[in-house]
Amino acid sequence: MTQRAFIILLILLAVAVALSATAFPGSMIGFLFAIAGAFFVAVPGAAIGDALRQGGVPVTGEQLLWALAGLYALLPLGAAVQAWLRLRRGDFDKARSAALRLALLLALPLMAWLSVNSMQHAWP
Known part of the structure; x- marks a missing residue:
């Protein structure tokens, strides 16, 4: 994975996390x-x-x-170890891929918590 793709995907992940806290998209994500x-x-x-x-x-x-x-909880730990080992070997493309996997595994529970809370607040 190139550095440009890595940065773009991290920004898109941050946008998805931010949308999880809003009223309409967050409640739909919470429902999903x-x-x-x-x-x-x-x-x-x-x-x-x-x-x-x-x-x-x-x-x-x-x-x-x-x-x-x-x-x-073991999944992000494994992804972090994998990213670190690949970074030490100098395989930057695979290290970025493992780091993105780590970011996704850490963002999913946060997105779930934010979106379920927004769904509860938006429910009539």
């Missing part, structure tokens, strides 16, 4: 995050929780959410 959370977090989480309960492991929904959040 809610749908994605229902399909990609709640359904597999419920299936995993039921399987663990049937296996004799008492687990609550809150514990399962904390475990999933912990697993998600």
Whole structure:
């Protein structure tokens, strides 16, 4: 990835984060995050929780959410290590790609939080 593309994509990511805090686009983004959370977090989480309960492991929904959040926290850490290693090797294109992945992984929870808050404030 070239430096120009990296800077443009970082600016677009910053614009997306800023739009997440506004009334109309933010509430729409929050609605999309809610749908994605229902399909990609709640359904597999419920299936995993039921399987663990049937296996004799008492687990609550809150514990399962904390475990999933912990697993998600490992993703930016891995992207940061990957960017650092590629930067040390002198592979700047791949280092910028990993740094953009890190920025995206850090921006997604912020966008979700901002957009869900704007959706709650815009709801009649």
